[in-house]
Amino acid sequence: MELENSNPNIYNKVSERNITADEEDDSVVDEIDSREIFDLIRGINDPEHPLTLEELHVVEDSLIFVDNRNNIVKVLFTPTIPHCSMATLIGLSIRVKLLRSLPPRFKVSVEINPGTHVSENSVNKQLADKERVAAALENTHLIKVINQCITPLTMNRKRA
Amino acid sequence: MGKLEHIQTLSKHIGRVWSVAWHPKGDALATCGEDKTIRIWAKEGKEWVNKVILTDGHKRTIRDISWSPCGNYLASASFDATVAIWDKKSGEFECSATLEGHENEVKSVAWSKSGHLLATCSRDKSVWIWEVAEDDEYECAAVLNAHTQDVKKITWHPHVDLLASASYDNTVKIFKEDPSDNDWICIATLSSHESTVWSLSFDKTGNRLATCSDDQTVKIWKQYLPNNSEGVPTTDGEASWKCICTLSGYHTRTVYDISWCHLTDSIATACGDDIIRIFKEDEGSDPNAPTFSLINSAERSHTQDVNSVKWNPKVPGLLASCSDDGDIKLWNFIE
Numbered sequence: 001m002e003l004e005n006s007n008p009n010i011y012n013k014v015s016e017r018n019i020t021a022d023e024e025d026d027s028v029v030d031e032i033d034s035r036e037i038f039d040l041i042r043g044i045n046d047p048e049h050p051l052t053l054e055e056l057h058v059v060e061d062s063l064i065f066v067d068n069r070n071n072i073v074k075v076l077f078t079p080t081i082p083h084c085s086m087a088t089l090i091g092l093s094i095r096v097k098l099l100r101s102l103p104p105r106f107k108v109s110v111e112i113n114p115g116t117h118v119s120e121n122s123v124n125k126q127l128a129d130k131e132r133v134a135a136a137l138e139n140t141h142l143i144k145v146i147n148q149c150i151t152p153l154t155m156n157r158k159r160a
Numbered sequence: 161m162g163k164l165e166h167i168q169t170l171s172k173h174i175g176r177v178w179s180v181a182w183h184p185k186g187d188a189l190a191t192c193g194e195d196k197t198i199r200i201w202a203k204e205g206k207e208w209v210n211k212v213i214l215t216d217g218h219k220r221t222i223r224d225i226s227w228s229p230c231g232n233y234l235a236s237a238s239f240d241a242t243v244a245i246w247d248k249k250s251g252e253f254e255c256s257a258t259l260e261g262h263e264n265e266v267k268s269v270a271w272s273k274s275g276h277l278l279a280t281c282s283r284d285k286s287v288w289i290w291e292v293a294e295d296d297e298y299e300c301a302a303v304l305n306a307h308t309q310d311v312k313k314i315t316w317h318p319h320v321d322l323l324a325s326a327s328y329d330n331t332v333k334i335f336k337e338d339p340s341d342n343d344w345i346c347i348a349t350l351s352s353h354e355s356t357v358w359s360l361s362f363d364k365t366g367n368r369l370a371t372c373s374d375d376q377t378v379k380i381w382k383q384y385l386p387n388n389s390e391g392v393p394t395t396d397g398e399a400s401w402k403c404i405c406t407l408s409g410y411h412t413r414t415v416y417d418i419s420w421c422h423l424t425d426s427i428a429t430a431c432g433d434d435i436i437r438i439f440k441e442d443e444g445s446d447p448n449a450p451t452f453s454l455i456n457s458a459e460r461s462h463t464q465d466v467n468s469v470k471w472n473p474k475v476p477g478l479l480a481s482c483s484d485d486g487d488i489k490l491w492n493f494i495e
Contacts, residue, residue, distance in 0.1 A: 104464055104485070107413065107432070128374070128414075129328070129356065130465070130484075131223075132310070134176070134194070135239050135265050135283070138220050 005081045008049060011057045013042075032102070034064040037073055040101050041094050043152040047086045047145070052152075056080050058090060063113060071105045073098065078113040087117055091127045092136065093149040162426075162438060162495045164458045164479075170488040172199055172210050177482035179224045179468045184231045186474030191488050192222035198236055198246070200253070201488075208490060217244040217255045224268045224313075229275045237269040243280050245296065256296045261288060261303075268313045272321050277301070279323050281311035287325050287335065289344055302344035306333050313359045317366045318422065324369060326357035332371055332381075334401060347398040350381055352406070358415060364422035369401065372415035372429055378439070380405040380450065390448055405450050410437060410457075413465075419479075421471035426493065427452070428479055430466035435459060436481055438493060455495075462487060 017035060022028050038061040042054035053059045063076040075094055079087045091110045098108045110127050112120040126132060136142055175194035182189055189201045189208070198214040218238035225236045234246040234253070243259040243266055263284035270279050278290040278298065287304040309329035316323055323335040332350035337343070355374035362369050369381045382404045384392035394400045413432030420427050427439040438456040445451045462483035472478035477493040 107465075125328075125355070125374075131267070131312070132283070134221065138239060 004048065004084060004086070008046075008051070008056055008080045010051060010055050013052075013054055014061065031068045032066060032073075032106075033068075034066050035061060037064045037066060037075065037098070041075065041097055044090075044093050044097060045149045045152075046080075047089055047093075047149055053077070053090065053094075059094070071107055073102065073106050073108045075108070075110045076113040077110065078116045082116060082118050084117065087112060087119075087123050088126055089145065089149070091123060092133065092142075093146050095127060095133060096137065096146050097150050162440075162455045162493055164436065164438065164456045164461075165492045165494060166458075167478075167490040167492055168208055170201055170208060170210070170490070171486060173197070173486055173488070175486060176484045177467065177486060177488055178222065180470050180480040180482045180488060181225045181227055181234075182470055182472050182480065183227050184229055184473055186472045186478075189480055189488075190225045190227065190234055191482060192225045192236060193482070193486075194221050196220065196222060196238075198222060198225060198234070200234075212253055214246060214253055214255075217246070217258075218242065220265075223266065226269045226271055228271045229273055233271075235269045235271065235278060237266040237280060239265040241266060241282070243269050243278075245298070247296075257298055259290060259298055261300060262286065267311060270314050270316050270323075272316045272323075273319060274321065277316075277321060279314045279316065279325075281314045281325055283310045285309060285311060285327075287311055287314060287323070289323070289335075304335055304344055304346065306335075306346040306349075307331070312356065315360055315362065318362050318364060319366050322366070324360055324362070326360045326371060328356045330355060330357060330373075332357055332360060332369070347396075348401045350401050350403070352379055352403045353377070356414075359417040361418050361420040361427075363420045363425065368404075370418050370420050370427055372418040374414045376408070376411045376413065376415060378407040378411075378415060378418060378427070378429060379403050380407075380452070382448070404448060405452060407439060407452055407454075410439075410454055411435075416465065417468045419469045419471050421476070422473065423471070423476040424493075424495070426455075426471070426477075426495075428469040428471065428493075430469040430481060432465045434462050434464060434466060434483075436461040436466055436469060436479070436491070440495075456493065458491075462489065 044053045065074040094110045111124045173193045177193040192198045200212040201208045202211045220239035236244045244255045245257040262282040265283040281287045289302040290298045291301045307327040311327045313326045334348040353373040360371045367383045381401045383399045386394045411431045417430035429437045439452045442451045464484035469481045479491040482488045
């Protein structure tokens with residue numbers, strides 16, 4: 001398969017989370033915050049490159065919004081190029097990862113960072129339609145591809 | 161101010177429950193969902209209990225179900241691209257026919273008031289009309305390709321063979337059979353919603369239609385016949401449908417379903433913010449520009465998105481709802 005974006009910009013990873021004494025104290029309620037969401041999705045692989053969404057700046061900590069009290073998580077992602085045909089698949093991978101990781105009370109929305117994709121409205125509408133997402137996730141081929149994206153490369157490398 | 165009183169929670173389905181449908185006699189409720197089963201519930205003493213489980217009819221999610229007006233048949237629409245017809249002729253519910261033809265997921269199924277017609281709609285953008293012949297034979301009478309996107313829901317007029325469909329293309333369309341050549345045609349396109357129209361429900365007269373959408377609004381549409389006294393223009397001798405009221409600012413997320421009670425005229429909505437809301441038309445409101453008030457909003461009706469709401473056709477105020485949280489709930493609405 002020919003790569004759509006053969007030479008993407010690669011960025012440095014952010015540093016690992018500093019674990020504070022409070023966070024190790026089980027008696028302290030540790031609310032889900034944007035950094036925690038970021039840690040869940042930063043390791044998702046790009047469908048084309050052996051790089052993570054973090055390394056391609058597709059996801060960034062500053063584009064994640066959490067309203068813990070109202071159960072809302074919103075993730076904006078930036079496709080590497082404005083006509084990226086993988087945008088829906090990337091968004092779907094982020095949705096599935098969060099669906100599996102977060103408590104079901106959360107309403108997760110995954111949208112394209114405004115102005116970074118030529119068909120952002122249609123991709124956003126599709127990603128927000130839970131019926132179409134549910135149907136897509138019953139597609140065995142698609143779920144296999146998504147699972148490959150979600151399984152961290154670093155984990156594979158370590159295993160290897 | 162009314163009160164929505166919780167009667168009972170029915171928890172048997174595994175995973176998301178997509179749809180609920182009352183038997184026309186009002187004494188049984190069918191439910192379906194992600195677990196590929198249909199469950200039929202009926203009252204035993206004071207409690208509603210699960211009487212029947214229908215399995216193996218579908219290979220994927222069952223999205224919608226509909227009872228025939230006579231109450232002897234149940235139709236189910238599935239993501240597996242088929243529609244199954246169930247009946248109890250042998251004494252037990254059995255699948256007596258499978259309707260194939262849609263290219264992908266079937267999203268909704270509905271029987272006409274006469275029971276002679278069945279409509280289905282799909283992600284393949286089409287609406288199909290099936291004629292019910294004798295001996296459990298179903299013949300495709302029309303394939304309607306008027307929508308440009310995924311068709312989410314269909315519903316028949318309460319008295320005549322008029323079909324309404326709601327779509328991802330943001331519109332609602334009205335279909336009827338052209339008596340001159342028996343071809344089904346689209347006679348009206350209702351445009352006003354700004355995103356996916358998820359569901360729709362006629363009032364008891366069939367002259368008004370309520371629709372709900374991903375744009376977080378509910379709209380009320382009225383039918384104006386040719387030569388109407390209000391002077392609303394019509395074309396080709398067909399009625400035109402005009403949006404006469406928009407309820408905005410009430411719902412905070414997608415509105416997935418709407419049910420207009422034919423006994424009490426109350427409108428119930430199922431919303432992605434977990435809340436069931438009840439609206440009623442204000443007394444003395446202008447028929448051409450009506451006003452509706454929110455008379456109940458049950459916080460945390462469910463713990464996740466509410467997918468479907470249906471008023472019981474015989475017991476005034478009895479409402480069934482279902483949710484992504486896997487539960488079905490029964491409510492009594494007291495005005």
